[in-house]
Amino acid sequence: MASSFLFLIHFLLLVFLPPTLEAAQEGERRVFNFRCSHNGPSIRFPFWVKAFHPDRYRYPGFELSCDKNKQTVLDLPFSVKLFVKKIDYKFQVIRLYDPDGCVPAKLPKLDLSASPFQFDEIYLGNYSLFNCSAPDRDLLDPVHCLGGPAYQVYYILSILNLDRYPLTSCTNIHNLESVPYKIFDQRGKLQLSWSKPNCCFCEAEGKICRLKDNTTENETECVAKSKTRKGHAFNKRLWA
Numbered sequence: 001m002a003s004s005f006l007f008l009i010h011f012l013l014l015v016f017l018p019p020t021l022e023a024a025q026e027g028e029r030r031v032f033n034f035r036c037s038h039n040g041p042s043i044r045f046p047f048w049v050k051a052f053h054p055d056r057y058r059y060p061g062f063e064l065s066c067d068k069n070k071q072t073v074l075d076l077p078f079s080v081k082l083f084v085k086k087i088d089y090k091f092q093v094i095r096l097y098d099p100d101g102c103v104p105a106k107l108p109k110l111d112l113s114a115s116p117f118q119f120d121e122i123y124l125g126n127y128s129l130f131n132c133s134a135p136d137r138d139l140l141d142p143v144h145c146l147g148g149p150a151y152q153v154y155y156i157l158s159i160l161n162l163d164r165y166p167l168t169s170c171t172n173i174h175n176l177e178s179v180p181y182k183i184f185d186q187r188g189k190l191q192l193s194w195s196k197p198n199c200c201f202c203e204a205e206g207k208i209c210r211l212k213d214n215t216t217e218n219e220t221e222c223v224a225k226s227k228t229r230k231g232h233a234f235n236k237r238l239w240a
Contacts, residue, residue, distance in 0.1 A: 036066035041087045043072065045210050045220075046197050056211060059197060059218060061116040071099075077114040080106045082190065090203040093120055093193045101188035102145035104155075108174045117192040121180035126158040132170040140165060145187045155184050 034043045034052055043049060046059035049066065064084065065073045072084040074096060082096040082103075094117070098106060112118060129143070133151050146153035156165060158175065183190065199209030202222035212219045 036072045037070035040066075040070065040072050041084050043087070044089070045208070046194075046199070047087065056213075059211065062194075076110070076112065076117075079111040079115070080109050082106070085189075090200065091193075092195070092198075092200060093191060096190045096192065098188045098190070103188060103190045104143045104146060104184055107176050107179060107183070112192070116194045116196060118194070119178075119180050119183075120191045120193040121182065124178040124180055127155045127176045127179060127184075128158050128162075128172055129174040129176065130154050130156065130167060130170040131173045132167070141184065143184050 034049055035041070036043070036049075043064055045057060046062040047064050048058045048062060049064055050058075051065075061077075063075075065075065067073050073081060074084050074094070075081045083099055085095040085097050087094050097103075129146075130140075131147075131151055131153050132140075140154040140156070143153045143155055153173070154170075155176075156162065197209065197218065197220045199220060199222075202209040202220075205222065207222040207224055209220050209222055212221045
């Protein structure tokens with residue numbers, strides 16, 4: 001009777017709870033593949049969610065969270081909070097977006113130095129942002145998502161001679177160092193990459209990357225994938 005009751009409970013969980021958690025069994029160890037929502041990005045090593053993943057699956061600097069709307073959130077240390085659109089584990093790229101639709105507005109506070117991420121661009125430059133009261137100016141590149149009816153914000157490469165630009169009635173509001181040129185036109189989107197841990201070769205071989213047991217240096221290893229079992233462990237208590 002007890003076994004029949006447990007079977008019934010398990011069946012009801014399978015039917016009525018959303019399948020937002022996948023666990024691949026590796027002998028006695030489990031490698032988790034978690035999502036904040038059905039359509040959210042897959043969260044697996046080196047990324048992790050504090051309320052869900054145990055310590056042995058946590059690589060420093062890759063913590064994500066789920067907000068009350070089931071959005072996947074990357075909170076950069078001492079910096080800004082952005083939502084996660086997609087994670088490409090093969091090429092080690094994370095695609096982020098600003099819910100307000102204006103990543104350039106976050107640039108003055110964006111600091112990647114305390115994170116494992118860097119801009120996914122080869123060429124970076126230093127730029128100056130100018131707030132100009134007259135919004136229509138030739139020879140200047142506007143930051144389209146900044147500004148208002150009576151003013152506009154423009155960006156200029158810092159190494160250029162500013163005397164050649166029409167900067168009358170303009171105020172230098174920020175100087176930005178080592179940012180990609182494309183970021184001013186992408187508005188709400190931002191793409192970052194990471195180099196450590198290097199799990200590209202695991203992905204190329206169709207294997208899973210994870211921390212080695214009893215490692216003190218955050219060493220990783222590749223393990224073969226096994227059959228995936230569906231689970232149902234999403235809970236509101238996991239929301240940030």
